[in-house]
Amino acid sequence: MAAETDEIFDRIEQWQNAGKGVALATVMRTWGSSPRPAGSHLAVDETGAFCGSVSGGCIEGAVIAEAKAAIADGRPRRLEFGVSDEQAWEVGLACGGRVEVYVERVE
Amino acid sequence: MKADIFHRLQAARRARSSCALVTRIADGVQALVVAGNVTGELVLAPAQLEEIAARLLAESSGPLASDDGLFVRVYAQPARLLVVGAVHISQCLAPMAAMAGYAVTVIDPRRAFANTERFPDVALCDEWPDEAMARLVPDGQTAVVTLTHDPKLDDPALVAALASPAFYIGALGSRRTHAKRVERLIEQGVDPGQIARIHAPVGLDLGGRSPAEIAVAALAQIIQVRHRHDL
Numbered sequence: 001m002a003a004e005t006d007e008i009f010d011r012i013e014q015w016q017n018a019g020k021g022v023a024l025a026t027v028m029r030t031w032g033s034s035p036r037p038a039g040s041h042l043a044v045d046e047t048g049a050f051c052g053s054v055s056g057g058c059i060e061g062a063v064i065a066e067a068k069a070a071i072a073d074g075r076p077r078r079l080e081f082g083v084s085d086e087q088a089w090e091v092g093l094a095c096g097g098r099v100e101v102y103v104e105r106v107e
Numbered sequence: 108m109k110a111d112i113f114h115r116l117q118a119a120r121r122a123r124s125s126c127a128l129v130t131r132i133a134d135g136v137q138a139l140v141v142a143g144n145v146t147g148e149l150v151l152a153p154a155q156l157e158e159i160a161a162r163l164l165a166e167s168s169g170p171l172a173s174d175d176g177l178f179v180r181v182y183a184q185p186a187r188l189l190v191v192g193a194v195h196i197s198q199c200l201a202p203m204a205a206m207a208g209y210a211v212t213v214i215d216p217r218r219a220f221a222n223t224e225r226f227p228d229v230a231l232c233d234e235w236p237d238e239a240m241a242r243l244v245p246d247g248q249t250a251v252v253t254l255t256h257d258p259k260l261d262d263p264a265l266v267a268a269l270a271s272p273a274f275y276i277g278a279l280g281s282r283r284t285h286a287k288r289v290e291r292l293i294e295q296g297v298d299p300g301q302i303a304r305i306h307a308p309v310g311l312d313l314g315g316r317s318p319a320e321i322a323v324a325a326l327a328q329i330i331q332v333r334h335r336h337d338l
Contacts, residue, residue: 003208005182009117024108028132028178029170039168039180076135102178104135107110 004052008043011051012106021046023067025103027054031082034097043106046071054101055081066103076104112139112147120182123210127159128180129171149177185210186248186274186333191236191264192255193220196279199322200252201229207326214239214264215255236260240267250275250329252309256284262291269301275332277309277325306332 015022025042027034035056042052042060044067054063059081066077082098112128119126119141126141131149138149140159145151151159158171159179166183170176188204190197193215201211205228212230215221221231232239236253240263245251251268253261256279265288268276280288285307292302310324311331331338 003185003206006120009120012113013117026178026180037168076132078132102130102132104108104130106108106113 005041008041008052012043015043015045015049016106021071022106023070023103024106025054025063025067025101027099028078028102029100030097031099032097034099036099042067044068044071055099059099059101063101063103070103070105074105076102078102108137109147112137115139115141115146116182123184125163125184126182127163128182129155129159130178130180132176132178184248186250187212187243187245188329189214189240189243189245189249189251189264189268191215191239191251191253191260192257192279193217193222193226193231194254194256195318196254196321196325198225199319200254200325201226203322203326204329205229207330209250209329212239212243215260236264237267240264240271245271245273247272247274249273250277250333252277252279252325252329254279254309256280258288258291262288262295265292265305266295266297269297269304275306275329276304277306277328279309279321280307282308 012022023044027036027038027040029038036054040054042050042054042063044050044064048064048068050064066079070077079101116139124141126139129138129149136149138145138147138151155171155173158173162179162181166181168179168181170178186209188209188211190200190213193213197213201213204211212232213221213226214232214236216233216235218233221233245268251273253264255261261278265278289302293299306328310321311327313324315324
């Protein structure tokens with residue numbers, strides 16, 4: 001976990017030093033066969049460039065969109081994805097798991 | 108995340124200190140706990156701090172049991188891998204283990220082997236293995252692998268590792284080589300029960316022979332021993 005965390009936080013710092021807005025997404029809770037455990041991070045810059053992961057690639061697109069919105073308005077967000085949620089199914093947690101993600105702007 | 112919290116978190120990670128970031132999900136107010144010191148706007152009760160300390164030890168991120176409106180993200184100190192022998196397998200093993208999250212140190216007093224040309228971006232130690240082990244103090248979050256094939260270097264490292272709570276100890280060498288090694292260690296007074304902790308031949312039996320393949324086998328076994336307590 002350490003090498004992965006180092007890479008993500010170093011990237012956040014690089015983006016900040018380049019004057020870019022940055023958001024951090026974190027898996028808070030999982031149910032069933034979610035691919036990434038609680039604590040997994042995805043960092044996103046204002047252009048949508050990203051580093052890390054909060055799933056096997058299924059929900060990253062939706063989380064990146066919310067992260068860009070959080071960078072714009074500064075409000076943290078709590079997102080939930082899972083098979084019980086029609087929209088989330090379209091986003092595609094095909095593995096059948098459920099995952100709760102927190103997204104915050106990094107000042 | 109406020110800039111102050113982010114900077115403190117970065118400082119703690121760079122100092123290799125374990126820390127925990129606590130977030131109140133409703134409004135995003137946070138506290139950072141580093142070595143028992145709390146900073147940030149979020150006020151935590153003593154019972155919550157106790158749970159956070161336990162979560163740090165267990166390396167377990169998630170909502171607090173006492174208040175699931177609070178999420179704790181644990182940043183634990185990375186596990187360490189001490190590799191004895193700056194040999195060809197180590198050149199593969201060191202970067203692979205670093206990718207898997209281990210803080211790697213390669214120990215070899217032979218400068219011709221342990222140099223930055225052969226090991227770019229790897230922490231090198233040119234002390235004798237027994238001195239290095241005395242200084243680096245393997246703990247329960249440390250794996251030790253000996254790869255030199257030379258008893259002068261491997262044996263002192265193994266004796267030190269066996270006297271420590273290292274969670275994994277592996278030694279390169281065939282079954283025959285290992286049988287001779289066991290005899291030498293017994294002669295040196297090491298308890299046979301302790302000697303049984305050594306994984307030898309090192310690594311899972313994947314059938315590969317190249318340095319990279321042996322490195323994968325060794326790293327795979329280290330990961331297995333760390334996580335599969337049922338085996």
